[in-house]
Amino acid sequence: MALKIYGVARSRAARVLWMAKELGLDYEHIKVDFATGETRQAAHLALNPNGHIPVIDDDGFVLWESMAINLYLAKKYNTAGLYPTRLEDEARAWQWSFWGMTEVERPLLTAMMNRAVFPEDKRDPAAADAAEKTLAQPLGVLDGVLGPTRYLLGTQFTVADLNVAGILAWARPAQIDMSAFPNVAEWLRICAERPAARAVRQLQRE
Template sequence: MAKLKIYGTPRSRAFRVLWMAKELGLDYDSIPIGFDTGETRQPPYLAINPNGHIPAIDDDGFILWESMAINLYLAKKYGAGTLYPTALEDEARAWQWSLWGMTEIERNVLTAMFNRAILPEGQRNAAAADAAERELAHPLGVLDGALAKAPYLLGAAFTVADLNVASILSWARPARIDFAPFPKAADWLQRCALRPAAKAARDLQR
């Protein structure tokens, strides 16, 4: 059986998959394709992900792209009963939170991060960042409400649902999103970020 390959530099959404691989203790090869080098648009990589985006994985010949789908797959294959829930309803809620992170949170966190931290100062749009942060108030309130009821999104234990949402929200710090109105979400995000596997994945970014 060939070793799992994870495509994408750790300083990209591949971070999410590397965090999952670390949580699961997987043995993998990292292929640190960059998003700013043109490699994602070259034929060898387009054969892996025709969208030209990272991350993607090759799990013994099985190719998969889209960060949330990859993490749900890896968690189910290698972490059933721990990182991946066994009850049908909990599995559905893991999908719910993962899709929610991508559709309700990701774009606005990214907009705030680019306009507050990534773009050269002269190209930043402070109004766009502020508008994105205002848009985030409602979904972050939803997250805070869920975490007022239980320590983690599916209940007592950290699962793929937490990893997927927290990995998207790992951009909230450089985006300087104010979490003061969302104390439960802030506490949860910190607990997720302090996990040894999260730290190990962050170390790959240095």
């Protein structure tokens, strides 16, 4: 098989698996797990010296960083208009992907870890609450953009939506109150209902 995806579905590899399924790609899923220390072993470090998942090997081309992987896959295998054709829209897909990683991911992860992942006695509710407060600003921005338009680049679901929704998939376990951001809540619901997104949640349960 030409494409290999490294990383268990209950990690940031979920975003890449979602993209592969949206594109209808045939791929080999190599379930390297962060919880077992596999990500820090020599074989994995040879693929990604950061010791992280996801990583892809696309017929010998190795790439890491979930957003970069998805932009690459969407552009290379573009089906169903997932990758924008206009240069300006392509730039906006990069904009939203960088924005998700720099403005949203860190506080969202802090909230999720302290509300759902760490053992109960190791959770810091104050840190989770502070992180949720930090998120109000970028979520407000997203809500404003999604008011007049159904998807981030217009009327069609694209890699921009997948990348940002792939990050915001943590909002549920992080117990983020979305009542002040109804457009985000509705958009996230629509994105999460896509068959490819559902298929990834099934992988996470296996």
